[in-house]
Amino acid sequence: MITRGFSSELIETVLDRLVEVQLQSDQRFAPLFVRSRALKGYGPVRIAMELRQKGVSETLVRQALQQSELDWFESAARQCRKRFGDQPATDRAEQAKRWRFLQYRGFDSEQTRYALQSEVETQ
Numbered sequence: 001m002i003t004r005g006f007s008s009e010l011i012e013t014v015l016d017r018l019v020e021v022q023l024q025s026d027q028r029f030a031p032l033f034v035r036s037r038a039l040k041g042y043g044p045v046r047i048a049m050e051l052r053q054k055g056v057s058e059t060l061v062r063q064a065l066q067q068s069e070l071d072w073f074e075s076a077a078r079q080c081r082k083r084f085g086d087q088p089a090t091d092r093a094e095q096a097k098r099w100r101f102l103q104y105r106g107f108d109s110e111q112t113r114y115a116l117q118s119e120v121e122t123q
Helices: 008-020 026-039 044-053 058-067 072-084 092-105 109-121
Strands: none
Touching: 026 044, 026 058, 044 058, 072 092, 072 109, 092 109
């Protein structure tokens, strides 16, 4: 198989060498990716999915998320405030809209519930 003019054997050899000299490391990549995506407002569910799509092992995904020491609940609340302002949802349709937004961003049900509840408590 030829990929953009390079044989698959050459590609495998180069990748193996990069791993050997530690220039390519999923163990270094995963925590950096978690931090980067979290700073952009994404939650742990979406970040984990993206890491898996990039071929990172499930073990490394879990470790990176656990070691991140991020407060995902506050992150969800912050994203909700950033997108919708400080006013709480006034009806079920607005609550559903906010719920879908946070779920799409990758926050789980508990984190989403916390974010929507914290809207009400701040009023």
